[in-house]
Amino acid sequence: MDGQRIDKVVVRDRRLRWPVPKNLEGQVNGALIRHVDRRGKYLLIDCGAGWLILHLGMSGRLRVVPKTTPPSKHDHFDIILSSGMLVRFTDPRRFGALLWTTQHPSLHPLMRHLAPEPLEAAFDADWLHKRIRGRSMAIKLALMNNEIVTGVGNIYANEALFRARINPRTKAGRLSMERCGTLVAAIKETLQCAIEAGGSSLRDFFGTDGQPGYFQQQYMVYAREGKPCRICGTPVRSIRLGQRSTFYCTGCQH
DNA sequence: ATGCGGACCTGTTAGC
DNA sequence: TGCTAACAGGTCCGCA
Numbered sequence: 679m680d681g682q683r684i685d686k687v688v689v690r691d692r693r694l695r696w697p698v699p700k701n702l703e704g705q706v707n708g709a710l711i712r713h714v715d716r717r718g719k720y721l722l723i724d725c726g727a728g729w730l731i732l733h734l735g736m737s738g739r740l741r742v743v744p745k746t747t748p749p750s751k752h753d754h755f756d757i758i759l760s761s762g763m764l765v766r767f768t769d770p771r772r773f774g775a776l777l778w779t780t781q782h783p784s785l786h787p788l789m790r791h792l793a794p795e796p797l798e799a800a801f802d803a804d805w806l807h808k809r810i811r812g813r814s815m816a817i818k819l820a821l822m823n824n825e826i827v828t829g830v831g832n833i834y835a836n837e838a839l840f841r842a843r844i845n846p847r848t849k850a851g852r853l854s855m856e857r858c859g860t861l862v863a864a865i866k867e868t869l870q871c872a873i874e875a876g877g878s879s880l881r882d883f884f885g886t887d888g889q890p891g892y893f894q895q896q897y898m899v900y901a902r903e904g905k906p907c908r909i910c911g912t913p914v915r916s917i918r919l920g921q922r923s924t925f926y927c928t929g930c931q932h
Numbered sequence: 933a934t935g936c937g938g939a940c941c942t943g944t945t946a947g948c
Numbered sequence: 949t950g951c952t953a954a955c956a957g958g959t960c961c962g963c964a
């Protein structure tokens with residue numbers, strides 16, 4: 679999309695996580711895309727006069743298709759490019775978002791308090807230790823809190839805790855600086871491995887080339903309830919934390 | 933200030 | 949086979 683012009687944006691259903699702003703098309707139509715970026719799980723399209731903010735939620739997908747492709751049921755908006763292609767957003771659950779902002783995205787209320795990017799140096803043991811100091815919440819819930827760790831959802835929170843050998847119910851504030859270091863390294867390694875494998879395709883996710891990811895074949899605990907731990911053979915246990923499925927090995931994680 | 937549960941949606945699957 | 953309930957990759961908000 680970099681360097682292309684947006685002929686127009688067509689919104690067919692404004693009822694996403696937040697209503698798509700009524701004036702968005704007017705702001706965006708005819709804009710030149712300067713750059714496409716990302717912060718946490720928010721996708722940012724720099725249009726010069728402002729930014730489009732996109733989020734895929736849980737079931738959202740973006741695909742590049744020819745302009746003539748007829749939309750189907752859950753195709754809620756199109757970004758029509760001057761090239762003859764369009765970027766189509768599909769999202770059955772409508773947990774995704776399309777917003778417009780004229781302030782710098784880093785100052786936007788949704789991104790203002792996000793933790794540093796997990797693969798950057800600023801996300802380190804020190805940061806994690808400071809953010810969870812004195813907190814009684816389960817460490818897994820801390821990993822799911824994007825003011826503490828950004829870009830990690832349910833799958834990778836489970837996998838990173840296994841890699842760090844930390845029990846997901848451990849009280850966050852009780853982790854030593856050393857264990858914070860182990861956990862930070864585990865988060866970075868988990869994300870890097872997943873990226874290398876092309877991500878995790880359970881149902882909706884496909885890469886920009888249309889190919890599924892393969893990281894789900896490497897899960898150590900996620901969705902492996904009752905199956906033997908790949909390291910020690912103990913059956914993987916499943917519990918619920920914060921209404922999310924949580925998987926761990928009682929043999930390996932303490 | 934912290935932490936928990938509820939809310940937003942629809943599609944798929946497990947269980948009866 | 950058909951119906952129903954539970955659950956799914958996210959994250960904000962309000963209340964205790």
